[in-house]
Amino acid sequence: MLRASSAPEFWHWNRGAISPFHGGVPISDRGFRYGQHLFESIAFCKGRALFADEHLQRLDAASRRVGIPASGPLLSALRRFLFSISLPDGMLRIYLTAGVGAPASPVKCPSCFLSWEDCKFPTSESISQGIVLKLHPKPFLGEGWGEKSGNYLPHLAVLESARSAGADEAIVTNVKGRVLSCAMGNLLVWMPSSRRAGSVLCTPAPGREPGFGPRAGVVLGWVRTQGVVNDRILRVPDLLRASAMAVTNSRLGVMPVSELDGEKFPKPSLALELAQAYLQQHVLFGGA
Numbered sequence: 337m338l339r340a341s342s343a344p345e346f347w348h349w350n351r352g353a354i355s356p357f358h359g360g361v362p363i364s365d366r367g368f369r370y371g372q373h374l375f376e377s378i379a380f381c382k383g384r385a386l387f388a389d390e391h392l393q394r395l396d397a398a399s400r401r402v403g404i405p406a407s408g409p410l411l412s413a414l415r416r417f418l419f420s421i422s423l424p425d426g427m428l429r430i431y432l433t434a435g436v437g438a439p440a441s442p443v444k445c446p447s448c449f450l451s452w453e454d455c456k457f458p459t460s461e462s463i464s465q466g467i468v469l470k471l472h473p474k475p476f477l478g479e480g481w482g483e484k485s486g487n488y489l490p491h492l493a494v495l496e497s498a499r500s501a502g503a504d505e506a507i508v509t510n511v512k513g514r515v516l517s518c519a520m521g522n523l524l525v526w527m528p529s530s531r532r533a534g535s536v537l538c539t540p541a542p543g544r545e546p547g548f549g550p551r552a553g554v555v556l557g558w559v560r561t562q563g564v565v566n567d568r569i570l571r572v573p574d575l576l577r578a579s580a581m582a583v584t585n586s587r588l589g590v591m592p593v594s595e596l597d598g599e600k601f602p603k604p605s606l607a608l609e610l611a612q613a614y615l616q617q618h619v620l621f622g623g624a
Contacts, residue, residue, distance in 0.1 A: 367433025371486025
């Protein structure tokens, strides 16, 4: 196994393998000039990549949607790299760019860059506290919400708005009032069941347009392996009736929500139990 230092590291695809990179992204690269790139964020914990194959599958699917081809040799090189390198706890980012070319010209020679950075993962103590959510006051007006691309300014603006209001994250809706997701993660909602005692685990249903709605996140995929998750059209009044909530992404795993717009949930243990199961299964205890 290869071993990287705890300092930030960078790599790129040299058309044959993933190799160390000591330069910078060329200004002529459309990923830099126009934000024409896709990305995946992969958690490394205890030296190994979590959900490596699932991340590569999602990168491949996104590349087909947006027309930045991830070739077979590139995906194979990425897979060899992910399964041969051991990194300290942190996040590895893969950036697939459109490469050099004129605006709107076909992508014939994409580039791929990787970076690793140190980060701290949630502990059992932090998930017991949970995070605070706010409903973002403005709907998202465009298309492509949830696509992991260079056009991430709307996500960052929502996150900044939540943080400035004293919250950790925000829930975003579209112009029809449908819940999309959070700024930087997917949303899990436990709704009271009308047919039996207890709650039903739901996540916002995808929209008809590709890349519109919740992300195809790997942690949400793991949650689906733990039991039934209902894709449901959710609106703000539904959220106000929720028994519990959680946010998922590759860094947080499953993070319980302690309150939404100042209101606490009647059954927070539902989210806490799922979060603890994720931490235990992926050996994240004590990693922070």
